[in-house]
Amino acid sequence: MSDFLDQVEACVPALRRYARALTRNVDLADDLVQDCLERAISRPGLFRPTGPVRAWLFTILLNLYRNSLRSSRRRTWMLDSAAPDELSTPAPQLGHLALAEMGRAIDALPSEQKEALLLIALEGLPYQEAADILKIPLGTLMSRLGRARATLRSVTGTPAEPRLRTVK
Amino acid sequence: MSEITRDMLMAYADGQLDPATRQAVDEHLATDGEAAAEVAVMQRQSDAIRALYGPAGAEVVPGRLDPRRIAAGMSRNRARRFVWATAAAVLLGLGLAGGWFLRPVLEQRPASAVLIADAINAHSVYVAENRHAVEVGGADSEHLSTWLSNRLQTNLGMPNLEAEGFTLVGGRLLPGEPELGGRAAQLMYEDAGKERVTIYVTAALPDKEPTYQFSRYEGTDAFYWANSRITCTVVGTLPDERMKAVSQMIYAQLTEGEPEQTPYRGS
Structure with a gap:
């Protein structure tokens, strides 16, 4: 039991980060994570995964996120709370403007692409684990990632690319 | 490696390739500037995403x-549910057997224990809330006082804990044990360090006996007392001395003008 809780605890920072990126709202994100943890911990032992819990927790979190999206389409309260951009201090080297633009571009992605892209680019999960979490085949994951990246590229423009153009 | 696909470039940018394939892509990138630029763009996208949300x-x-706190809260609830489920089963069995007169078996837990458990439960549920910690804010303490007094059918003033650094966040009405009045009020106080203390109040018990009791459950302290007018449980996780000072201050203020009930002053 405590081993299980240790594993869950180790995942909390990643869950918060992912939820924050999905919702772009500190409180909403932490509410989602709290819900997720409560559900996970209340599940009787037999219904818990035998191996690592990370993928399982992410699956629960995503389900809750999708449900909250669905109900927010019926009610509009989420528009209010999602409006302020509560971003953490971005790293200096990339420029606030470019980052803000990137944030908006990610936000505008279809949510299936956003969910996939953040699992890979932000969480650095292996493709297969991400595909399992999203319950889609590997090929579908790759094509969602490809489409997401192409959109981001067209929205945020192609920044100068000479650095890596090798002269040989 | 004969062909380098777009998917392979993406997997390379995401660091998902096995060493052999990675090396093949490396070699390819050295000769294909366009592919290298493609990879660089994808890596910059990932960098930006991590810069945005990584912190x-x-x-x-x-x-x-x-997780431990959540688990502790749950096992508490589960134990309660289990007790009630068992009690229900026992009651049904006894009832069917005509053993209705054995009902006192279920009432072994003294009222104070039930109220303290409820108070701690309510404390742990609501101190964790940020935006919905209380139902009525402390700004309108007069309204809060009138409202809760009416609902509990007793006179309830809001204790002033400024001297201990606590300000009133607000209060809420809660369902209580049916046989103990059915309603309870919770007042929440917070200090500058966001440390929270709650006060759980119900109308007086049928026996109206003055009594008090101190208990501790998993690091949470509860100071309970009852008099002819109310029962009150102060719940918090403060250091002992401070908890004591706060409890005494609340006790003094809520029993003001009732000289016949003074377990502390002893007259």
């Missing part, structure tokens, strides 16, 4: 997201 994973995790 959220390094923040201090708030207490309400502590």
Whole structure:
């Protein structure tokens, strides 16, 4: 039991980060994570995964996120709370403007692409684990990632690319 | 490696390739500037995403997201549910057997224990809330006082704990044990360090006996007393001395003008 809780605890920072990126709202994100943890911990032992819990927790979190999206389409309260951009201090080297633009571009992605892209680019999960979490085949994951990246590229423009153009 | 696909470039940018394939892509990139630029763009996208949201994973995790705390809260509820489920089964069995007169078996827990358990439960549920910690804010303490007094059918003033650094966050009405009045009020106070203390109040018990009791459950302290007018449980996780000072201050204020009930002053 405590081993299980240790594993869950180790995942909390990643869950918060992912939820924050999905919702772009500190409180909403932490509410989602709290819900997720409560559900996970209340599940009787037999219904818990035998191996690592990370993928399982992410699956629960995503389900809750999708449900909250669905109900927010019926009610509009989420528009209010999602409006302020509560971003953490971005790293200096990339420029606030470019980052803000990137944030908006990610936000505008279809949510299936956003969910996939953040699992890979932000969480650095292996493709297969991400595909399992999203319950889609590997090929579908790759094509969602490809489409997401192409959109981001067209929205945020192609920044100068000479650095890596090798002269040989 | 004969052909380098777009998917392969993406997997390369995401660091997902096995060493052999990675090396093949490396060699390919050295000769194909366009592919190299493609990879660079994807890596910059990932860098930007991590710069935007990565820091959220390094923040201090708030207490309400502590798995142990959540688990502790649940086992408490589960134990309660189990007790009630068992009690219901026993009652049904006895009832069917015509053993209705054995009902007192279920009432072994003294009222104070039930109220303290409820108070601690309510405390742990609501101190974890940020935006919905209270139902009525403390700004309108007069309204809060009138409302809760009416609902509990007793006179309830809001204790002033400024001297201990606590301000009233507000209060809420809660369902209580049916046989103990059915309603309870919770007042919440907070200090500058966001430390919270709650006061759980119900109307007086049928026996109206003055009594008091101190208990501790998993690091949470509860100071309970009852008099002819109310029962009150102060719940918090403060250091002992401070908890005592706060409890005494609340006790003094809520029993003001009732000289016949003075377990502390002893007259």
